[in-house]
Amino acid sequence: MPSLLKRVLFQVGDAMNERTITYSSVSNDGHCISIRPFTKPTGEKEEKFPIEWAFACTNKDVKVTKLSETSMKQDFDFLLDTNRYLAGEHEKSGDIVETQWDTWESGLILEHGVVYPHGKDKEGVAFKELWQPLDCSIAEETILASSERNDVSRSIVLRTEKSEKWDGLIIVTGRYVQGILLDKTKSDVTGISILRLVETGAMDSFSPLVVQGENTHKFPKTYGKLELEDVIKLGGIGWEVIECHNQ
Amino acid sequence: MPSLLKRVLFQVGDAMNERTITYSSVSNDGHCISIRPFTKPTGEKEEKFPIEWAFACTNKDVKVTKLSETSMKQDFDFLLDTNRYLAGEHEKSGDIVETQWDTWESGLILEHGVVYPHGKDKEGVAFKELWQPLDCSIAEETILASSERNDVSRSIVLRTEKSEKWDGLIIVTGRYVQGILLDKTKSDVTGISILRLVETGAMDSFSPLVVQGENTHKFPKTYGKLELEDVIKLGGIGWEVIECHNQ
Structure with a gap:
């Protein structure tokens, strides 16, 4: 089913915060895009480019593995990636980012994983992102009451x-x-x-x-x-x- | 202004989760009530009483101190408290729970503090709760776009x-x-x-x-x-x- 996820928390190490209005869209067939604009860009760098990150993948670039009824693994090989682009690399890197997604009883989804900004042989950085599914059929940001609501959306x-x-x-x-x-x-x-x-x-x-x-x-x-x-x-x-x- | 906050995360120690659909209502004059029902009560105790906790305070029972434009301290001396009630204590305990509330750039509010379930002389337990303000004028759970929306609510x-x-x-x-x-x-x-x-x-x-x-x-x-x-x-x-x- 198509979905629209709003991030409510981004944690790196122990520090939790959310400075963006991040939406991730996932299509019916599993293509995805995530856009992460700062709410209050601060400093010269953010004012010049007020986007924390944006990426997109086709369903060929994400490997999804079901772990249980409430948990799945997603391995991303980003197709479009603003960070990689700004580093001058315009082709897929082949660096896979492995993540786990656990759906809570309340409907929120906790994504967690480790990234290796200094290379896979160096120490990684643990991160968590908490996602609130929204009803993508409503123009006001509305918390998804039932996944059937999104089933009928284009x-x-x-x-x-x-x-x-x-x-x-x-x-x-x-x-x-x-x-x-x-x-x-x-x-x-x-x-x-x-x-x-x-x-x-x-x-x-x-x-x-x-x-x-x-x-x-x-x-x-x-x-x-x-x-x-x-x-x-x-x-x-x-x-x-x-x-x-x-x- | 009146407000309606939905909890999206409850963290005790390092473990984060959200098993409830918790709403906290805060009235225009600062009275408050919080009701925390489990989404999927599990086990005999939760099935018998599917409420994690519920409490209420008048504005005399909460001391609010502004720390900065985005941060405040709230000290609670709970007036009604289901946990205390079930322990057979029907009067206010005088045990103050001190909390800090930090509003993030995205509008979410992080509450954090320490509780002392075994007495103030014993080691405390750190907790975090993340709150999403809702638009209380809309019957579907809608993320608050602007606090002015709630200003005009009863x-x-x-x-x-x-x-x-x-x-x-x-x-x-x-x-x-x-x-x-x-x-x-x-x-x-x-x-x-x-x-x-x-x-x-x-x-x-x-x-x-x-x-x-x-x-x-x-x-x-x-x-x-x-x-x-x-x-x-x-x-x-x-x-x-x-x-x-x-x-």
Whole structure:
């Protein structure tokens, strides 16, 4: 089923906090995107690029293993990754990030794992992220009462066609659109475009929640009448519909 | 302003989890009530009494000290306390629980403190609770977008009149009613009644969210037309309106 998860806590070592309004969208077929804008960017670096991190994966880039009725393992080989991009690496690194996801009785989901920012042979850093599932069919941030509510929501995924210049992914779950577009000819923040929209009223009537970067006009404006394998040409980019569950 | 906080995390020592749907209501004048029902009661004890804890305080029982723009101290001397009640103590203990509340940039609030279940001279147990403010004017659990949304919501508090038998408090914030009623002639779970209602449609059209105990019929059925110092007589109980901000 499509889902929309809001992060409520980020813990590194013992320090817990949440400075962002982070949404992760997971499509019906298992593609995913996570966009993590700071609420109150502080300091020159954050003001210049007010995004803690953004990444996207197709379902080929995430290996999901069920551990129990309430627990699963997810191994990520990030397809798009703003941190890697800003380090000048525009191809998948092959560094797998292993995470475990435990669903609590209250419905919240605790993700935990270890990252190795200094290499797998060096000491890792433990992290925890707590996720609140939202009802993606409602434009106001509403806590998911029953997963059946999201079952009937649309799930649409668009991927940029092969290009020397552009690499992007957009996921629509319910009323929420999230997209990342990277300009592979660059490796600084000017090459990163990020969009989060919410459909507030009638179909394709969107309000922007996050608009970051110089090329957000290259994201499609409408998602209401797409079919699988459609290609939307826009500003030199071809966006191909790789998943389309229209409800 | 009235508020409705939903707990998303409870951590004792290093172990984090959330097994309840806990709401804490805080009235405009600073009276408060917290009701913590298990989502999936497990084992004989929880099935018999599926409430982790419930407590209530008037504003005289909580000392609030501002530490900074985003941080405050709250010292609780619980007025009603199901744990203390079940231990056979029906009067305030005078044991102050000191807590600190830090508001994060995302709007979530981290409460942390130390409790001394074995006495203040013994080692304490550190705890953390993470709170998500909800929009109390909406019947579906909706994350609070702006505190101004709750500013315009009603805030009503009822307290039992002096009685040898009954001790109770009810708080209405927006569409949410929470109440605790204790029978002081008992000291087991049969003497505890707990109610949580949400007004789903027109005024005083409620759906029950939590109904626990033998005396929930002694809670008022309507809250729409109250005035300060009104007394509602019901099944031998006098409920006095001690706060009334009707919007």
